Amino acid sequence: MNGAQLLIEMLIGKNIEILFGYPGGAVLPLYDALYDCDRIQHVLVRHEQAAVHAADGYARATGRPGVALVTSGPGATNAVTGIATAFMDSVPLIVLTGQVSTDLIGLDSFQEVDIYGMTMPVTKHNYIVRDIADLPRIVNEAFHVATTGRPGPVLIDLPKNVMNAEFTAENQRATQSSTPFIRGYQPDHAIDPADIQVAAERLSQAQRPLILIGGGCMTDGTPALLKEFTGRFNLPVASTLMGLGALPSGHYLHLGMVGMHGTVAANRALQNADVVLCLGVRFSDRVTGNRKAFSPGSYKIQVDLDTSELNKNIPIDLAITGSCAELLAGLLENVHIADHSAWEQQIGTWSRRSAKARRELEDKLTPQEVIRCIQKATAGDAIIATDVGQHQIWTATHYEFSEARSFLTSGGLGTMGYGLPAAIGAAVAFPDRHVICITGDGSFQMNMQEIMTAVDHGLNVKVAIFKNGYLGMVRQWQQLFLGRRYSSVRISSPDFVALAKSFGAHGFRAHTLAEAEQIIELALHTDGLVVMEFDITEEKNVYPIVPPGASNQDMIVE
Known part of the structure; x- marks a missing residue:
């Protein structure tokens, strides 16, 4: 077998059933090996950042390592945000990046970047495979490092000629998945x-x-x-x-x-x-x-x-x-x-x-009401993914999570565009559970192309978009701390309902509480991806909030 076939066999040996990825020239040997493989499902995303976020969502929801596969150059650099997101939140990932042949490295070759050096600060460890004989050791070490101790992402850079190289029979023993010894790495500490x-x-x-x-x-x-x-x-x-x-x-x-x-x-x-x-x-x-x-x-x-x-x-x-x-x-x-x-x-x-505030007499929905409707309809038994901003904090505050690994969100890096691909990863892992992405009109437009990924794979993902026409959290800071000097936070959006339908998904819209309750129930009983657009109060703020640099004692309460 060649290096690509060996790598696929090793992934199967690690009980990997799902790959999230996007093909390119440098990873053609791997995709060719996948052509004959019926043990691993490949989820074709529409952007490499989404591949890593989807692997991240899969890992957070299951507790098992997620695996993403991207090509060299722009494919690898597109993955960096997803890698950094996983690193900040201690998520076990294996990120496989294609690389130009070893004889072309360092020559500014087509689609060449030093992704090994570029990702050192945002990986738990990373490797570049320069010899086919090293591949079994590197793969075993990578999974060991990613999943033991404090989990984190590990990157393996794969030159194209190494993936095409022949793996000889005398090296076969090296593929055995015994616990590797890595000098200086002691992930298990017994407490005194x-x-x-x-x-x-x-x-x-x-x-x-x-x-x-x-x-x-x-x-x-x-x-x-x-x-x-x-x-x-x-x-x-x-x-x-x-x-x-x-x-x-x-x-x-x-x-x-x-x-x-x-x-x-x-x-x-x-x-x-x-x-x-x-x-x-x-x-x-x-x-x-x-x-x-x-x-x-x-x-x-x-x-x-x-x-x-x-x-x-x-x-x-x-x-x-x-x-x-x-x-x-x-x-x-x-x-x-x-x-x-x-x-x-x-x-x-x-x-x-801290008790919940009473309903305000307003014409438009409030985000808290929408989240409580979702809470009631799911009885707290859904996997919730969010993007980053006001909707993330409202979800954290008002949705009652009933179990661990049911809340997928970018905490450390604060990555807009995380929610939908993370929900896709969770839905692949748990096709029979309710998976809901709660997002804002700004965040959703970061990776909304992944609607097509969910539709193609028939995934049971429901998307709740809080549409208020602002980058809400940035606007709130400008309101509270910069004298309402709203600079570049007003954002326009497409008709999300029509957009969803153009992708072959379902789309519903709500303006009132009664409509919100109705479309949430309808969405949960509709197969496939559903986009729900909620027209919410434009300048609704997240409270409590502690001003930057202040003590937690000095919170501003609504």
Whole structure:
């Protein structure tokens, strides 16, 4: 077999069933090998960025690595945004890029870029295969690195002549998928029992305890352990954007999201807690606000698989390298919580301030109403993908996620255009589940060509577009912090309903609450891709909001 056939065989050996990609000259050997392969489904996207986002959505929804395949040059550079998105949010991906033949590298050849060097800052690791004999080792290492420890994207650059080279029989043993040894890479860290004991003692003595959960709580059995632990000891829980769903949003102990757009209850509890157990949280600026004023009186325990995240952004009192699941299992056996009824009463007061606002007397829909309609129609049992902006925060705040891996969103990079291809990836993985992309009229126009991808593959994706004629979050900042000097935020849009129909999809529109309820029910009972356009209040703002550089204590409440 040649290198391309070997690579396909190795992907099958890694239980890869789906490839998201776009062909080109440098990857013709791989596409030729796929022609005879009935074990891997190829999803042809319309843009390489969407291929990586779709693989990302597949990985987040399933917990398994997603795989994207793109050609050299512009194909590879188009993939960079998707790679950076996955890197910031710790998503396990294998990105296969075509490359010109090794004898042409460095000569400014047609469709040549140094994607290996270009992606070093936004991959967990990357490779260029210069010899066919190295391919088995590199593929095994790539999957090992992407999926162990703190997950992340790994890129493999594949020169065309290496893919055409013959793989000899004496190298066949090298394709065995034994656990590779990589010098200096130690993804598994056992937690010191003494650290578990110290954490247990601090929690047991706390008068105002709080658990803060992040994206690191999505793996292994962490969600089940988290629910058991919080329920047994009646501990309040706040979440980052990436942690939503690890504990059901409607759980009586869940206070909501923290940070710039956090709830009153979550932010007040975090600022006033005396012990904060931080599970899989990296303390981004959107979570902490002014770092010097972040939870000033608390004893902070941080647990993370990645040692480099400990004490990076916030000074930590007890830093623990290891899995959140292992720590929670240890704490279950060692914590003995004292009475903290006064703390519970105070949190109850803050929670009442976080209660949903009453309906405003307006002619147009509000975004909160639309999300609550989606929540009611799906009973919280859908996979929700979003783009980035106001609709993302409204979704995080008002949709009640019932399980882990049901919320797909770009948290760290904040990538507009992520939502639809991520929803496609999830729909490929779970064809029988409701998959809904909630987006804005600005974000949707970034990758709306992927409607055709969903239609071609008969995917059950529903798209809810909040159409308000603005780049909403940018406009809100200009309103609140720049004296309403609206600069380049007014955006025009096509008729999304007509657009959907031109792609062979379905399209519905709603102006009122009754119409919204009607078209959501209709969409959920219609096969294939459906675009729902909601005409919402133009200058509706996201609240609460913490001004940039301010403390979470200084949130602006509507």
